Amino acid sequence: MSIPKLEFPPFHLPAEAEALRGEVRAFLKETLPKIKSEDRFASWNTFSPEFSKALGARGWLGITWPKKYGGHERSFLERFVVTEELLGNSAPAGAHWVADRQSGPVLLRFGSEEQRQAILPRIARGECYFSIGMSEPDSGSDLASVRTRAEPVPGGFRVNGTKVWTSGAHRNHYCITLVRTSGQHGDRHKGLSQLLVDLKTPGITIRPIINLAGRHDWNEVTFNDAFIPESCLIGNEGDGWLQVTSELAFERSGPERFMQNFYVLRELVRVLGRQPAKRASAILGRLIARLWTLRQMSVSVAGMMQDGKSPVIEASLVKDLGTIYQQDLPEIARTLAESDATTEEDLADFLDIAQYATMMAPSYTIQGGTTQVLRGIVARGLGLR
Numbered sequence: 001m002s003i004p005k006l007e008f009p010p011f012h013l014p015a016e017a018e019a020l021r022g023e024v025r026a027f028l029k030e031t032l033p034k035i036k037s038e039d040r041f042a043s044w045n046t047f048s049p050e051f052s053k054a055l056g057a058r059g060w061l062g063i064t065w066p067k068k069y070g071g072h073e074r075s076f077l078e079r080f081v082v083t084e085e086l087l088g089n090s091a092p093a094g095a096h097w098v099a100d101r102q103s104g105p106v107l108l109r110f111g112s113e114e115q116r117q118a119i120l121p122r123i124a125r126g127e128c129y130f131s132i133g134m135s136e137p138d139s140g141s142d143l144a145s146v147r148t149r150a151e152p153v154p155g156g157f158r159v160n161g162t163k164v165w166t167s168g169a170h171r172n173h174y175c176i177t178l179v180r181t182s183g184q185h186g187d188r189h190k191g192l193s194q195l196l197v198d199l200k201t202p203g204i205t206i207r208p209i210i211n212l213a214g215r216h217d218w219n220e221v222t223f224n225d226a227f228i229p230e231s232c233l234i235g236n237e238g239d240g241w242l243q244v245t246s247e248l249a250f251e252r253s254g255p256e257r258f259m260q261n262f263y264v265l266r267e268l269v270r271v272l273g274r275q276p277a278k279r280a281s282a283i284l285g286r287l288i289a290r291l292w293t294l295r296q297m298s299v300s301v302a303g304m305m306q307d308g309k310s311p312v313i314e315a316s317l318v319k320d321l322g323t324i325y326q327q328d329l330p331e332i333a334r335t336l337a338e339s340d341a342t343t344e345e346d347l348a349d350f351l352d353i354a355q356y357a358t359m360m361a362p363s364y365t366i367q368g369g370t371t372q373v374l375r376g377i378v379a380r381g382l383g384l385r
Contacts, residue, residue: 008296008314011303017077024085035092044256045217046253048092049126049170057128061100065108080255080302087108087259094168096344099123101254103130103176110235110243115196119174131169133177133197133221133285134244137162143178143244148223150179150195156230157181157195157320159223165366169206169219175199178244181237190371194242196232203227212359253315258294258322260364261329261357265291268333270286271346280340287332313381316374323364323371330357
C-alpha cells in the first residue's frame with residue numbers, strides 16, 4: 001500500500017497578484033488613517049462596516065466569485081494577497097471576514113439560486129455580515145455531536161438548541177447554522193443540515209461571552225421554537241456534514257492562521273531599534289524565519305488549490321504549526337522587549353500590546369479546528385492511524 005506524502009511544492013505568486021499588492025497597500029495607506037476602529041490590533045476581529053464597504057467598493061470582496069453574483073472572477077492567489085495585506089496592516093476587517101472567506105463560498109457551492117442572488121452581491125459590497133453556527137455547549141471539538149434540532153413543520157423548520165463561540169452574532173445579519181433535521185443524536189453524521197438563519201428571527205436570543213481581554217466578540221445563541229422558512233435550507237436536507245467539512249476547508253491554511261498577531265512582531269522590530277544586540281537579532285531572526293516558512297507553506301497550498309487540488313493534509317498542517325507559532329510569539333516577544341527595548345516608553349507601549357496578544361492566544365487552538373482534530377487529519381491522511 002502506498003503511503004501519501006506531504007507535498008509543499010515551491011510556488012510563487014504571479015505578477016498580477018503582486019501588482020494588486022501595490023494597489024492594496026496604497027489604498028490602506030490612504031484609508032486606514034480615516035477609519036475609526038475600536039482598537040488598533042484585532043484586525044479580523046475588529047468590526048468596521050465603513051471599512052468593509054470601502055473594500056467592497058474597490059472590488060476586493062467576493063473577489064473570486066462570478067460577476068453575476070457581484071464578484072470579480074479574479075484568482076484565489078489575488079485573494080491571498082488582499083488577505084495578507086489586510087492582516088499585515090492590522091486593517092479592521094472583522095465585519096465582512098467570515099462572509100467573504102467561507103459563508104459566501106458555501107452559498108456559492110451549495111445554496112439555491114434565490115439565496116445566491118439575495119445574499120452574495122450584498123457580501124461583495126461589504127454590506128452583509130455572517131457568523132458561524134457550528135460549536136455547541138459540551139460538544140468540545142466533536143462537531144458531529146450537535147444537538148440543535150430543526151423539526152420539519154409546514155413551510156419550514158422549528159429550531160431549538162444552543163450555539164456558542166458565535167463570533168459577531170450580536171451585530172451580524174446571518175448565521176449559517178448546523179442542525180439535526182432527522183435521526184437521533186447517536187446517528188452522528190446522518191441527518192445533519194445547514195440553515196441560513198436571519199439573526200433577527202423571533203425566538204433567537206443572543207447573549208454575550210466576554211473574553212479574557214474584556215472584549216465582546218463571542219456569543220451564546222439560543223433557539224427557542226424559532227421558525228426558519230424552508231427556503232433557508234442550504235443544499236439538500238441531510239447533506240450538512242459534507243457541507244460543513246467543506247466550509248471548514250476555507251478556514252485552515254490562509255494567512256490568518258499565522259498572521260493574526262503579526263502586529264506583535266512588527267512592534268517588536270520597532271522597539272528593538274535599528275541596531276539590536278546580537279542575541280536579540282538572533283531571536284528575532286528565528287521568529288521571522290518561522291513566519292516566512294509558514295508563509296511559503298501557505299502560498300504552496302494556495303497554489304495547489306488554484307490548480308484544482310485538495311491539499312487537506314497540508315492545509316491542516318499549516319493551521320497546526322501556525323497555531324503553535326502564534327501562541328509562542330507573544331511570550332518570546334515580551335521577554336525580548338523587556339531586556340532589549342530602546343526606551344522605557346517604547347517598552348510600556350509594547351507590553352500593553354503583548355498582554356492583549358497573550359490573552360487572545362488560547363483561542364487560536366480552537367479557531368478553524370482544534371489542534372487534536374487537525375493532527376488526527378494529518379495522521380489519517382499519512383496512513384499513521
